[in-house]
Amino acid sequence: MKYLPFESRDKLYKSVFGACEDGRSVDFRVLLHKDAQPSSVYMKIRDDFSHYKYLPMEPDGQYDDFYFWFKTTLTVTTGLYWYCFCYDSPFGRMEITRFKYGEGVVSPDGENWQLTVYEKNYKAPDMLENGIIYQIFPDRFFNSKSPKHNLPADRFLRDDWGATPEHRQTDSPCRMCNDYFGGDLQGICLKLDYLASLGVSHIYLNPIFEAHSNHRYNTADYLKIDPLLGNEEDLKNLCTQAKTRGISIILDGVFSHTGDDSVYFNKYNRYKTLGAYNSCDSKYYNWYSFNAWPERFNCWWGVPSLPEVNEANPHYSEFITGEGGVVDHWLNCGISGWRLDVADELPDSFLDKFYASVKSKNPDAVIIGEVWEDASNKFSYGSRRRYLLGGQLDSVMNYPFAQAIINFVKGGNAFDLMDTVLTICENYPRRCLKLLMNHIGTHDTQRILTALSGEAALGRGRDWQCHQKLSPDQRNHGLKLLQLAAVLQYTLPGIPSLYYGDEAGMEGYGDPFCRGCYPWQNQDKDLLDFYKQLGNFRRSCSAFADGDFNPIFAGLGIICYTRNDADTEVLVAVNRWKESDFVLLDERWNNCRVIFGNAPENNTLCVEAFGFTVLSRNSRLDN
Numbered sequence: 001m002k003y004l005p006f007e008s009r010d011k012l013y014k015s016v017f018g019a020c021e022d023g024r025s026v027d028f029r030v031l032l033h034k035d036a037q038p039s040s041v042y043m044k045i046r047d048d049f050s051h052y053k054y055l056p057m058e059p060d061g062q063y064d065d066f067y068f069w070f071k072t073t074l075t076v077t078t079g080l081y082w083y084c085f086c087y088d089s090p091f092g093r094m095e096i097t098r099f100k101y102g103e104g105v106v107s108p109d110g111e112n113w114q115l116t117v118y119e120k121n122y123k124a125p126d127m128l129e130n131g132i133i134y135q136i137f138p139d140r141f142f143n144s145k146s147p148k149h150n151l152p153a154d155r156f157l158r159d160d161w162g163a164t165p166e167h168r169q170t171d172s173p174c175r176m177c178n179d180y181f182g183g184d185l186q187g188i189c190l191k192l193d194y195l196a197s198l199g200v201s202h203i204y205l206n207p208i209f210e211a212h213s214n215h216r217y218n219t220a221d222y223l224k225i226d227p228l229l230g231n232e233e234d235l236k237n238l239c240t241q242a243k244t245r246g247i248s249i250i251l252d253g254v255f256s257h258t259g260d261d262s263v264y265f266n267k268y269n270r271y272k273t274l275g276a277y278n279s280c281d282s283k284y285y286n287w288y289s290f291n292a293w294p295e296r297f298n299c300w301w302g303v304p305s306l307p308e309v310n311e312a313n314p315h316y317s318e319f320i321t322g323e324g325g326v327v328d329h330w331l332n333c334g335i336s337g338w339r340l341d342v343a344d345e346l347p348d349s350f351l352d353k354f355y356a357s358v359k360s361k362n363p364d365a366v367i368i369g370e371v372w373e374d375a376s377n378k379f380s381y382g383s384r385r386r387y388l389l390g391g392q393l394d395s396v397m398n399y400p401f402a403q404a405i406i407n408f409v410k411g412g413n414a415f416d417l418m419d420t421v422l423t424i425c426e427n428y429p430r431r432c433l434k435l436l437m438n439h440i441g442t443h444d445t446q447r448i449l450t451a452l453s454g455e456a457a458l459g460r461g462r463d464w465q466c467h468q469k470l471s472p473d474q475r476n477h478g479l480k481l482l483q484l485a486a487v488l489q490y491t492l493p494g495i496p497s498l499y500y501g502d503e504a505g506m507e508g509y510g511d512p513f514c515r516g517c518y519p520w521q522n523q524d525k526d527l528l529d530f531y532k533q534l535g536n537f538r539r540s541c542s543a544f545a546d547g548d549f550n551p552i553f554a555g556l557g558i559i560c561y562t563r564n565d566a567d568t569e570v571l572v573a574v575n576r577w578k579e580s581d582f583v584l585l586d587e588r589w590n591n592c593r594v595i596f597g598n599a600p601e602n603n604t605l606c607v608e609a610f611g612f613t614v615l616s617r618n619s620r621l622d623n
Helices: 185-190 192-197 232-243 314-321 326-332 348-361 399-409 414-427 448-453 472-491 525-540
Strands: 025-033 040-047 053-062 067-075 079-089 092-098 104-106 113-118 133-136 202-205 209-211 219-225 248-253 290-292 337-340 366-369 437-439 495-499 548-554 558-564 568-575 581-584 593-596 604-607 611-618
Touching: 025 040, 025 053, 025 079, 040 067, 113 414, 185 192, 185 232, 219 232, 219 326, 232 248, 314 326, 314 348, 326 348, 337 348, 348 366, 399 414, 399 437, 399 448, 399 472, 414 548, 414 558, 448 472, 472 495, 472 525, 472 568, 472 611, 495 525, 558 581, 568 604, 604 611
Parallel strands: 133 202, 133 495, 202 248, 248 337, 337 366, 437 495
Antiparallel strands: 025 067, 040 053, 040 079, 053 067, 079 092, 079 113, 092 104, 209 219, 548 558, 558 568, 568 611, 581 604, 593 611
């Protein structure tokens, strides 16, 4: 044990690790040297809406001849709390605050610790447990070549599958966001066996509703499948066929804005409806906020083609979440959940209604929010958000893990990666933690292979990016780093989310180059085999469903941890050094099963340069 005054990650100091449910009693203890001469010791705590309270801490015995414990018990109620400690002494009032890696130090210059308290009845569905999510950008996954009907005439349909997506923003028909390669729902259905071979249990589809761009984040009709993707029957068939393989379908819900070229706004008179842009008498007029109708209106991040909606408008929220609304309609088609685009730009009132609507229809359906920061303490809409306290989101996209993994394998130190993991483990409810969407690349980021080994873009635009390709040396190095990143992604708490084509070795900088066509005729077979082995091991191992995370070792370039439940314990060690490194293990691992890497010898594990080791053992052997 370190002689620290407080360590929130050690149950000697805090009786419950991490977030707590409402009504739980938690013991907090501080350890002080006798030379500190404390006369009074306090826990200093507040929520977001009140001043600090000082809770007296009572003597709680000695640790040895020099150190003494002080304790208080707190019964917590739902909310977010910030706390530290202080004590009075002959030297004045001293504070114990949080420094790097969560350790307490006697200093006023540190930060507070966070305590997340969630609703007692907070539940998250089991459907994602120990699964693997596969994210598909529908236009670029697979073209079934089935006939397409009622296509808008102004789309540019390409016949050169695999070519570089158009990046130029011109007035010509073939321009950025208006070039379509024809991937469709039937195409996804034809590749379900391939996805099953990767261990995939859930498919997350980028938007599939009618919209007039290939990314479809500018919704034109929430109740209609885009005709280039197919129709409602195709979606129902995909859900049915996927279910026979143990795979569920999650849709992308874009509810903070629509397209200006939509049924609801109708700026270009494509539709026969009376849109908000057409008339102040439109039934959709109050969905939007006009500064000077019709040309000046609030739009998403200043993009004129994406007018923002007022989610608190009763007509809009009822249309989305009411009986027979958008949520009901697509759940009736067989989908199993939603990923909410820019969830931090949706007000609490809308999220509350959305959650209630989904759960009343299917309590096991999942709701995953797009939040790029620590979602437990996110501040937006002028207030602290309560996404993870119960009644709003089941889980979120795990951007903190993604960036920490990338930073580590590219040369960062393992202390920072371990600290990021433990901080999220502390701040998130366990039910949410086990369902975190652990990605290392999405449609909004450069391809992971390029991110790991490509030349940094450094603000250079799309004209430069479109001509870049990894050299053979860059690619070989990137493939080594990608395997390290994938092992971390697949074994840390949460659910790995694989962006289509990463398993085949796709490259590309940002939008639109990260949204290329899946290379069905040019897959990296070795990388693909690795992902299949990794995915199938994860799916077969119970420790990843709800197992504890236990840090073992973090050095500059090597990290080691275990995941364990009552039946299985898995040890993971990842080394991003150019040379082999070593981890000391106890004798429990002498007769383990080697999944990847080397077996330990004489209680020492050698992890190869740019390598990893994964070991498995029966937890019950110790019982």
